[in-house]
Amino acid sequence: MTTVYKLPSDSATIKTEVVCPTDANPMGMLLGGRLVEWMDIAAAITSQTHSGRVCVTASINKVDFIAAANIGDIISIQAKVTRAFVTSMEVVVYAYSKKVLTGQKYLVSEAYFTFVALDDSGKATAVIPLKPVTQEEKTDYHEALKRKQR
């Protein structure tokens, strides 16, 4: 039987980076733009894995910078599709920072990205539906529709 949906875990992505001096401001703090770039790539990998298509960023709905990361920290970026609509997908991305010497890990940013799948001629094309499994995924799934409507 043909699968008519995919699970969030099928395309969930973890991308790891280390904060280098060229990623930081003169105070040694990770630049927000660099972090969003890394988050965008993780979300792109996730949406492309879900859809099996090349995808483009249509919007970045909301980015919260919750805490600072510093040179030398290890950044772990977790991306997951919350909902597939017709041709677009919402991807939630969390970025965590870890201090190498202590192992202390904390949330530095979260954001919602919308990606659109493209066909071979560059037009928006339909994607496979997403079936949420866990309670958190089901909540995200319902909230994603409200965010799209807003």
Ligand SMILES: CC(C)(COP(=O)(O)OP(=O)(O)OC[C@H]1O[C@@H](n2cnc3c(N)ncnc32)[C@H](O)[C@@H]1OP(=O)(O)O)[C@@H](O)C(=O)NCCC(=O)NCCS
């Ligand atoms: C995103 C893009 C493909 C949409 O193309 P379009 O012809 O306007 O497509 P449509 O109006 O038919 O919309 C297609 C889907 O995109 C969604 N969409 C379009 N613009 C959006 C936006 N700003 N935010 C969120 N979703 C958006 C629509 O809601 C629709 O979703 P659905 O099919 O799941 O219901 C097109 O605007 C584009 O190529 N933008 C540039 C993308 C890019 O270069 N990104 C890199 C940033 S530099």
